[in-house]
Amino acid sequence: MNKxxxxxxxxxxxxxxALFLVVYLLTLKKRNRKANLFLALTILGLTIRIGKSVLNVYLDLESWQRNLGLSGILLTGPALLFYGRALLLSKKEFLPKDAxxxxxxxxxxALAIVIPNDGNPISYVIYILVFSHLAFYTLLSFGLLIRNKTEIRKPLGNWYRNLVIGTAFIWVFYMGNLAGLFSFYIGGALFFSLLIYVFSFLFLQKHAFQLGKYTSSTLDKSTSKELMQTLKKLFFEEEIYLDSSLSLESVSKRLNVSPRKLSQAINENEEKNFSDFVVSHRIEKAKVLLVDPKYRREKIIAIAYDCGFGNVTSFxxxxxxxxxxxxxxxRNEFGTA
Incomplete structure (x- = not known):
């Protein structure tokens, strides 16, 4: 196989x-369907543009075909911005005027067949205007992040920021190619392929399939932090984590919040689920007991039960x-004789 x-x-x-992701997002009925739609349009717009790059290298495309490929850029920018609004500001509605x-x-x-695209000066001006359109919306997307950084949940903000940066890199590559800085034209398609597979990995591993998990929640960032502080205070003062029967439902009842909101607060502020959060406190308590001279002769299984573990194996x-x-x-390494 040659190069x-x-x-x-x-x-x-x-x-x-990329097309697989587009179809998946368009058919995904769970969670934030509006965000899924705009993300699908963002990826579709980039795919149309990149597809044109690949075909243009290996085929002799007509000017209208090149224009159709270029139109993808005009779809990407608005879709990227409105994806951010739907993902990060779920209460903000998409109004008819936004269309x-x-x-x-x-x-x-629609006018691809009459718009010039034959290498003359007008064609270059149009090309630059189209990519300026993407630059404008990319900047608006960055602005969306900056203006709302105190209200945006960290996992959502990080995901959207990476998507915007990836789009910006594609813009830089094509503008660099136009300016003669990058001669490897098909490199944009290769970078896009890498970007898509990285995003796909994040989808499957952690982020995108779970990004919309709390999108419809009414728990804002500041309230989430306050709830987390209340939970930590409860754990510190009453050490309720030592109860082996402790559950998300029982703790949420103590705090007078729904289990979903409590789970969300732990996930957003500690990047753990409820079980991991409880276990981490039990381990810290066990570390204290293991090095305490008063517990020197205490059996490991007894310390395990005292710290809330149901059995010594899980401990x-x-x-x-x-x-x-x-x-x-x-105990042998850090305990005192």
Missing amino acids: DTLILVLSCLGIAQ FHFLPFILFA NLAFKAKTKYTPTQF
Whole structure:
């Protein structure tokens, strides 16, 4: 397989993966469907543009076909902005007047056959204007993050920021290519393929499938922090985590909040689920008891029960995962005779 064939295969794989994500998002009925739609349009817009780049290298495209590919850029910018609004500011409605943001894309695609794209000066001006449109919306997207940074949940903000940065890099590549800084034109398609697979990995590993988990929640960032502080105070003052029957439902009842909101507060502020949060406190308590001279002769199993663990096996596994020591090793290493 020669270099050109390899580049073609990698580029086509990226486009195929992108189209898969678009179809998946458009058919996903759970969680924030509005955000899913705008994310699908963002990816579709980039895919149209990148697909044109790949075809333009290997085929002799007509000017209207090149214009259709270029129109994808006019779709990407508004979709990226409104994806951010739907994801980060879920209460903000998409109004009928907002549809005008997509009018340049519709008109450009509809008039593709008459818009010049044959390498003359007017064609270059149009090309620059189209990418200026993307630059404008990319800046608006960054502005959305900056203006609302105190209200945006960290996982959502990080995900959207990375998406905007990836889009900005694609813009830089194509503008750099136009300016003669990058001569490897198909490199944009290769970078897009890499970007799509990175995003796909994040989808499958952690972020995107869970990004909308709390999108419809009424718990804002400041209230989430206050709830977390109240929970920590309860754990510190009453050590309720020592109760082996402790559950998310019982704690949420104590705090007079729903289990979902309590789970959200822990997830957003500690980046843990409820079980991991409780276990971490139990391990810290166990570390104190293991080095306490008063507990020197206490059996490990007794300390495990005293710290809220149901059995010594789960205690040993959790303790070693957290500290890299078994309880016995920890006591021998750090305890006093």
